[in-house]
Amino acid sequence: MKSTLKALVEIISKNIDVLDDALEKRGCPVPSLDDPFTPGSDVANGQPELMVTADLACRAALQLAQIIRLPQLTLLQDSVSHLTSVSMRTAVELHIAEILNEAGPEGLHIDVIAEKCNVDSTKLGSILRCLAGRWIFKEVAPDVYANNRLSSLLDKGKSFGELKNSPENIYEKPQSGLSAAVVHFSDECLKSSAFFYEAMTDPKLAFSGEANHSGFSRAFNTEKSYWEFSEQPDQLARRRRFGVAMSGTQGMEPPGLPIVGYQWGSLPDGATVVDVGGGVGTVALQLAEAFPKLQFIVQDLPAVVEEGKKAKRFKESKKTAKVTFEAHDFFTPNPVKKPDVFLLKYITHDWSDMYVKKILSQLREAAGDKTRLVVMERIVPYTCPLPEGHVVAKVPGVIQPQFPPPVTIAFADNASFKASALMMTLTNGQERTLKHIVDLFASVGWKVESVVQFEGSGALPSNICAVPV
Numbered sequence: 103m104k105s106t107l108k109a110l111v112e113i114i115s116k117n118i119d120v121l122d123d124a125l126e127k128r129g130c131p132v133p134s135l136d137d138p139f140t141p142g143s144d145v146a147n148g149q150p151e152l153m154v155t156a157d158l159a160c161r162a163a164l165q166l167a168q169i170i171r172l173p174q175l176t177l178l179q180d181s182v183s184h185l186t187s188v189s190m191r192t193a194v195e196l197h198i199a200e201i202l203n204e205a206g207p208e209g210l211h212i213d214v215i216a217e218k219c220n221v222d223s224t225k226l227g228s229i230l231r232c233l234a235g236r237w238i239f240k241e242v243a244p245d246v247y248a249n250n251r252l253s254s255l256l257d258k259g260k261s262f263g264e265l266k267n268s269p270e271n272i273y274e275k276p277q278s279g280l281s282a283a284v285v286h287f288s289d290e291c292l293k294s295s296a297f298f299y300e301a302m303t304d305p306k307l308a309f310s311g312e313a314n315h316s317g318f319s320r321a322f323n324t325e326k327s328y329w330e331f332s333e334q335p336d337q338l339a340r341r342r343r344f345g346v347a348m349s350g351t352q353g354m355e356p357p358g359l360p361i362v363g364y365q366w367g368s369l370p371d372g373a374t375v376v377d378v379g380g381g382v383g384t385v386a387l388q389l390a391e392a393f394p395k396l397q398f399i400v401q402d403l404p405a406v407v408e409e410g411k412k413a414k415r416f417k418e419s420k421k422t423a424k425v426t427f428e429a430h431d432f433f434t435p436n437p438v439k440k441p442d443v444f445l446l447k448y449i450t451h452d453w454s455d456m457y458v459k460k461i462l463s464q465l466r467e468a469a470g471d472k473t474r475l476v477v478m479e480r481i482v483p484y485t486c487p488l489p490e491g492h493v494v495a496k497v498p499g500v501i502q503p504q505f506p507p508p509v510t511i512a513f514a515d516n517a518s519f520k521a522s523a524l525m526m527t528l529t530n531g532q533e534r535t536l537k538h539i540v541d542l543f544a545s546v547g548w549k550v551e552s553v554v555q556f557e558g559s560g561a562l563p564s565n566i567c568a569v570p571v
């Protein structure tokens with residue numbers, strides 16, 4: 103009988119053949135981890151079926167490593183995984199990718215890099231080697247570093263001089279979205295996560311679903327929720343960065359994901375789509391370009407709306423559908439009555455159940471019979487097979503994650519599991535299973551009719567479509 107190890111190797115090999123062939127057909131060499139990233143060099147090239155193939159090969163490879171590596175080592179490595187996060191933040195905040203971009207392939211000695219950044223070279227050296235050990239930056243000669251495939255993506259699109267001279271405009275270029283997301287995750291998210299256990303076992307906070315009773319509140323020593331904290335004038339830099347970070351994380355999705363997630367084209371001309379908690383308008387603008395005959399109202403907190411109005415991306419897309427911004431608190435009655443669609447992307451995952459009920463109840467009050475609720479969220483899969491006849495399997499459009507044995511759904515990088523824990527540390531929110539979503543929505547008068555999923559592991563947001571009942 104074939105061993106589990108050999109079965110995993112075969113799965114890797116079979117899927118690598120598919121990826122190799124696809125690269126050859128496109129005339130693309132296998133990307134080198136040593137060279138800076140070039141557009142179009144992504145192995146799956148944004149093609150959904152190749153993304154599934156790549157995902158399966160990665161799952162099998164990680165599972166293989168998990169089996170053959172000393173388990174004690176795995177546990178210890180996992181317990182210090184925050185150091186990658188710490189190192190990445192340091193590198194982005196100090197603009198190392200930009201310094202090395204200007205230095206070119208020869209790279210720069212750590213002493214020179216440290217002098218430019220005005221930091222201690224021994225400390226910076228240990229950070230950069232930690233990253234180089236994960237293929238982020240490359241040590242081209244002893245203590246000499248250059249950009250490589252991964253680190254080059256941390257370049258925010260401005261020169262080191264520009265970044266130093268105007269620190270308030272660091273995340274201005276569209277390509278800075280990835281770096282903005284990295285620092286959001288490794289600054290406020292990492293700090294909040296560090297206090298998750300304290301918040302979870304604090305007698306006052308332990309069983310609370312209040313947004314200000316989370317790891318975030320403990321870490322930042324505040325009575326305010328993450329959102330209230332971010333609205334403060336002295337948090338302008340973090341607020342701006344968060345807005346850009348949201349577009350950065352969207353960059354990891356297949357292009358046009360919100361466009362194919364709902365039958366927008368079937369809405370009548372002039373139909374109104376309200377993007378509730380629409381941030382700086384990232385999703386609405388994408389839809390506005392694709393569906394110029396609709397009209398979009400982006401609602402968010404006042405300070406965010408102001409950022410959205412100012413954003414260059416908004417001015418650049420004047421010829422698309424009408425997009426207006428409106429300050430609105432989604433816990434209060436919605437000023438737009440009976441729109442065609444209430445769209446919410448990455449909103450419900452920010453809140454505990456009691457608050458999701460409040461948000462969706464307000465929308466239910468404002469909805470007409472024909473209003474549709476379109477919620478874009480990750481759907482968390484179970485890590486076991488679904489029992490026969492389970493309610494989740496009956497929702498039209500649902501994709502149950504299926505992998506060829508011995509590959510399992512448990513995957514070290516499962517985005518939905520991590521995102522869920524992240525939301526909980528920040529705001530007591532969470533990602534949810536489909537059963538949880540169906541029950542939660544039903545409790546406030548919304549029936550989930552169907553879902554549009556692109557894959558079943560929760561790596562990408564799904565569109566959950568609900569009707570008022």
Ligand SMILES: C[S@@+](CC[C@H](N)C(=O)[O-])C[C@H]1O[C@@H](n2cnc3c(N)ncnc32)[C@H](O)[C@@H]1O
Nearest residue numbers: 329348379380381384402403430431432447448
């Ligand atoms: C995770 S972001 C999602 C933004 C946007 N939907 C996107 O996907 O790019 C959550 C948004 O909810 C907004 N928000 C938080 N509390 C709010 C409230 N009470 N009323 C309206 N918007 C709120 C935040 O300002 C933020 O822009």
